[in-house]
Amino acid sequence: MxxxxxxxxxxxxxxxxxxxxxxxxxxxxxxxxLAAAGVDSITALGSTGSYAYLTPEERARVAKLAVEHAxxxxxxxxxxxxxxxxxxxxxxxxxxxxxxxxxxxxxTYQALTxxxxxxxxxxVTEHTELPVIVxxxxxxxxxxxxIDLYARVAELPGIASIxxxxxxxxxxxxxxxxAGIRAVVPEHVTIGVSGDAFAATGLNAGCxxxxxVIGGTLPEPALTITxxxxxGRTSEAVAxxxxxxPLWGLxxxxxxxxxxxAAIAEHLGLAPHQCLPLPIQGLTEAQRAxxxxxxxxxxxx
Amino acid sequence: MxxxxxxxxxxxxxxxxxxxxxxxxxxxxxxxxLAAAGVDSITALGSTGSYAYLTPEERARVAKLAVEHAxxxxxxxxxxxxxxxxxxxxxxxxxxxxxxxxxxxxxTYQALTxxxxxxxxxxVTEHTELPVIVxxxxxxxxxxxxIDLYARVAELPGIASIxxxxxxxxxxxxxxxxAGIRAVVPEHVTIGVSGDAFAATGLNAGCxxxxxVIGGTLPEPALTITxxxxxGRTSEAVAxxxxxxPLWGLxxxxxxxxxxxAAIAEHLGLAPHQCLPLPIQGLTEAQRAxxxxxxxxxxxx
Numbered sequence: 029m030x031x032x033x034x035x036x037x038x039x040x041x042x043x044x045x046x047x048x049x050x051x052x053x054x055x056x057x058x059x060x061x062l063a064a065a066g067v068d069s070i071t072a073l074g075s076t077g078s079y080a081y082l083t084p085e086e087r088a089r090v091a092k093l094a095v096e097h098a099x100x101x102x103x104x105x106x107x108x109x110x111x112x113x114x115x116x117x118x119x120x121x122x123x124x125x126x127x128x129x130x131x132x133x134x135x136t137y138q139a140l141t142x143x144x145x146x147x148x149x150x151x152v153t154e155h156t157e158l159p160v161i162v163x164x165x166x167x168x169x170x171x172x173x174x175i176d177l178y179a180r181v182a183e184l185p186g187i188a189s190i191x192x193x194x195x196x197x198x199x200x201x202x203x204x205x206x207a208g209i210r211a212v213v214p215e216h217v218t219i220g221v222s223g224d225a226f227a228a229t230g231l232n233a234g235c236x237x238x239x240x241v242i243g244g245t246l247p248e249p250a251l252t253i254t255x256x257x258x259x260g261r262t263s264e265a266v267a268x269x270x271x272x273x274p275l276w277g278l279x280x281x282x283x284x285x286x287x288x289x290a291a292i293a294e295h296l297g298l299a300p301h302q303c304l305p306l307p308i309q310g311l312t313e314a315q316r317a318x319x320x321x322x323x324x325x326x327x328x329x
Numbered sequence: 330m331x332x333x334x335x336x337x338x339x340x341x342x343x344x345x346x347x348x349x350x351x352x353x354x355x356x357x358x359x360x361x362x363l364a365a366a367g368v369d370s371i372t373a374l375g376s377t378g379s380y381a382y383l384t385p386e387e388r389a390r391v392a393k394l395a396v397e398h399a400x401x402x403x404x405x406x407x408x409x410x411x412x413x414x415x416x417x418x419x420x421x422x423x424x425x426x427x428x429x430x431x432x433x434x435x436x437t438y439q440a441l442t443x444x445x446x447x448x449x450x451x452x453v454t455e456h457t458e459l460p461v462i463v464x465x466x467x468x469x470x471x472x473x474x475x476i477d478l479y480a481r482v483a484e485l486p487g488i489a490s491i492x493x494x495x496x497x498x499x500x501x502x503x504x505x506x507x508a509g510i511r512a513v514v515p516e517h518v519t520i521g522v523s524g525d526a527f528a529a530t531g532l533n534a535g536c537x538x539x540x541x542v543i544g545g546t547l548p549e550p551a552l553t554i555t556x557x558x559x560x561g562r563t564s565e566a567v568a569x570x571x572x573x574x575p576l577w578g579l580x581x582x583x584x585x586x587x588x589x590x591a592a593i594a595e596h597l598g599l600a601p602h603q604c605l606p607l608p609i610q611g612l613t614e615a616q617r618a619x620x621x622x623x624x625x626x627x628x629x630x
Contacts, residue, residue, distance in 0.1 A: 048414045080438035081412045111382045112607035113349045135438070137381035137469050138587055138609055148608040168438050170471055286439055306413035307449040308439055 033102045033128060034161065034189035034218040035236040036068030037254040039243035040076040042290055043090055044299035048306070050086055052093060054299045058244065059097040061298070065247035068237075068254075070098050071131055071161075073106035075168050076241045076286060080108065080135065081305040087118060091125035102128035104161060108135045112151055119156045129188060130156065133163035134171045142177050149181045159188035161239075165222070166193055167284070175212055182213035191239045194223030195230040202226075202233035210234065224250075224285060225276035228269035231257035241285040242275070245293045246328050274322045282319075287311050291319045296329060334403045334429060335462065335490035335519040336537040337369030338555040340544035341377040343591055344391055345600035349607070351387055353394060355600045359545065360398040362599070366548035369538075369555075371399050372432055372462075374407035376469050377542045377587060381409065381436065382606040388419060392426035403429035405462060409436045413452055420457045430489060431457065434464035435472045443478050450482045460489030462540075466523070467494055468585070476513055483514035492540045495524030496531045503527075503534035511535065525551075525586060526577035529570035532558035542586040543576070546594045547629050575623045583620075588612050592620045597630060 039062045044054040062070050072094035073079035073087055082090065091105045105127040107118035115132065122130050132152060134145045153160055162181055164173045173181075178190060190213065195202040209219055220237030221230025227238045231254065243250030249272060256264035269276075279285045286304070291311045293299035304310050311319065323329055340363045345355040363371050373395035374380035374388055383391065392406045406423035408431045410416045416433065423431050433453060435446045454461055463482055465474045474482075479491060491514065496503040510520055521538030522531025528539045532555065544551030550573060557565035570577075580586045587605070592612045594600035605611050612620065624630055 075439070110606075111349075134608070137436070138376070139468075139584060140608060141584065141610070144608045144610050147610060151607075167440075283440060283442065305411075306452075307435070307441060307445045309442070309445050309448060 032188065032216065032218050032236070033069060034159070034220065036258065037243050037247070037250055038069040038071050038104065038220065038237055038239050039067040039247055039250065040071050040074040040239065040241050041244040042293055042299060042303065043073065043077040043082065044293065044303035045305055046300040046303065050082070050090060051300055051303065054303070055090065056093055056097045058293070058298060059094050062244065062247055063097070063099045063101045065251065067101065067243060067247050067251065069102045069104060069128070070094060071104040071106065071239060074131060074239070075133070075165060076244055076289060077106060078305050079106040084114070084117060084121065088121035088125065091122050091127060095126040104129040104131050106131045108133040108163065110135050110137055112148055115148070115152060116155050119152065119158065123156065123158060127158060129159040129161060131161040131163050131191070133165050133169050136169055136171050140171055142174065145171060146177065146180055149184055149187070153184045153186035156186070160186050161189040161191055162187060163191045164193055165191070175208060178209055179212035182217045187217055189218040189220055189237060191220045191222050194226040195221055195233055195235070197226070197229060199229055199232060202229045206230070206234040225269070225279065228253050228257060228265040232262040232265055241289055245289050245298065249328065272326060274326060278319060278322060282311060282315055288319055291316050292323055292328070295320050295323060333489065333517065333519050333537070334370060335460070335521065337559065338544050338548070338551055339370040339372050339405065339521065339538055339540050340368040340548055340551065341372050341375040341540065341542050342545040343594055343600055343604065344374065344378040344383065345594065345604035346606055347601040347604065351383070351391060352601055352604065355604070356391065357394055357398045359594070359599060360395050363545065363548055364398070364400045364402045366552065368402065368544060368548050368552065370403045370405055370429070371395060372405040372407065372540060375432060375540070376434070376466060377545055377590060378407060379606050380407040385415070385418060385422065389422035389426065392423050392428060396427040405430040405432050407432045407434070409434040409464065411436050411438055413449055416449070416453060417456050420453065420459065424457065424459060428459060430460040430462060432462040432464050432492070434466050434470050437470055437472050441472055443475065446472060446478065447481055450485055450488070454485045454487035457487070461487050462490040462492055462521070463488060464492045465494055466492070476509060479510055480513035483518045488518055490519040490521055490538060492521045492523050493536070495527040496522060496534055496536070498527070498530060500530055500533060503530045507531070507535040526570070526580065529554050529558060529566040533563040533566055542590055546590050546599065550629065573627060575627060579620060579623060583612055583616055589620055592617050593624055593629070596621050596624060
């Protein structure tokens with residue numbers, strides 16, 4: 029176990045919109061809720077925080093609000109963009125906001141080569157002193173990292189962590205998968221699992237961090253899983269994850285974690301109705317009723 | 330055959346960058362070259378024109394320059410964006426520039442549902458009087474239109490054309506494919522093929538337009554294919570496309586048409602070196618040498 033701040037539970041809050049403007053009160057409410065719950069870090073403007081949909085000005089403002097309301101909890105800020113120069117501008121804004129690190133996914137419109145992506149991270153790590161989390165999220169970027177590219181990028185000075193997109197469900201295979209990455213990246217670079225349904229397995233398999241969607245809205249169950257895994261109580265972590273299986277089921281059934289998490293936040297009064305950026309419409313009324321039922325049954329409110 | 334301006338060859342110019350700024354002289358040079366060649370329309374800020382990478386201000390300026398330098402050639406402008414409100418702002422800028430139509434792809438970061446995409450087009454067609462080209466480009470948007478969604482969207486007032494992503498290579502299957510779309514969309518909505526290697530087959534199969542990458546840099550061979558197909562000289566269109574097979578081969582081998590087309594424009598002095606937005610690095614020197622060889626062998630200069 030390392031003393032890096034890139035360990036434990038990193039909670040990814042939504043950036044709720046209202047009438048196409050950032051709802052600053054809802055956003056700062058989420059941040060304060062996370063800090064109070066004792067998450068290990070907050071990652072603002074992750075995919076869950078809709079970074080890709082916001083203007084540079086909105087992103088700078090959200091980064092600033094996150095740091096101001098997080099107290100002593102470290103705040104990481106998503107700085108992805110389609111153009112390298114835009115990424116650098118987002119990094120400058122994150123620095124000015126007081127971020128403790130930045131999260132960077134290789135967003136694509138035209139497909140990128142491995143060399144394109146390596147040069148992006150090289151340029152970024154030359155540009156900033158802030159530690160960088162490599163954000164491997166093929167579901168949104170449609171870019172697939174190889175183990176070789178993990179190794180090349182992780183060698184760059186300033187790379188602090190790699191956010192991987194889930195692990196095999198079989199615990200033995202998960203352990204081999206994480207060990208395979210661990211073998212090629214420097215020791216100071218932490219490996220963090222994402223894909224909430226995989227978190228317990230990933231943490232038990234040796235991931236030092238969980239970059240968590242649900243932790244940004246429902247920090248308590250995410251902390252239960254994280255603290256159990258960190259203490260070596262592997263079956264307790266698995267049991268809590270299995271208790272949440274109806275939630276993971278909704279993620280699969282309703283097209284991913286974002287719409288479901290937004291519906292939960294809206295149901296709990298943490299975000300205004302239809303808080304996602306259009307054209308993302310959010311769940312239907314029938315789907316929202318199913319979400320509310322699961323929230324009640326699992327006592328998540 | 331219809332009298333719509335959404336027929337024939339629509340040429341997609343690059344938006345060349347130099348040191349991360351739009352090279353206005355290179356861009357207007359490309360526009361004047363296309364107008365002089367007699368293309369039927371120019372689509373500025375298509376995928377080939379790097380719309381997804383440019384700021385709103387750059388896009389407004391490029392749209393204005395395109396209209397100013399196109400003479401009497403109609404100019405369509407790509408208005409795609411990840412957020413609906415941003416799309417509407419791009420449309421306002423295209424209107425102010427004097428565009429004759431707009432091209433809209435359902436860009437994604439989070440995956441969109443068919444209803445999300447329908448509502449996007451509904452919102453857009455309510456917002457503008459300009460005719461709209463539906464841009465189905467799953468290679469960049471990762472959104473896949475169904476025939477049903479073509480039908481729903483094409484019913485909206487203001488939809489003028491659908492840009493489809495290629496056709497089957499077999500001429501009979503291509504004809505069935507285009508007829509299948511034609512059967513569900515109103516007569517005034519033209520069907521345009523894209524994917525340059527499929528253009529001759531697509532036009533011969535009944536597509537009324539070719540939305541062409543290579544036509545934006547090398548209009549003459551694209552016009553040869555288009556005029557032959559329009560006149561019913563199907564084998565002449567196929568022969569010219571087959572003559573260009575080494576070029577289509579490079580598109581496949583070097584990861585798509587954009588990098589190859591940029592290398593051609595750079596080789597011919599129509600764009601500055603490394604004219605694509607970083608992190609897209611463009612072709613390697615060895616790849617560029619292959620491109621130059623094909624350009625020379627096919628007498629494309």
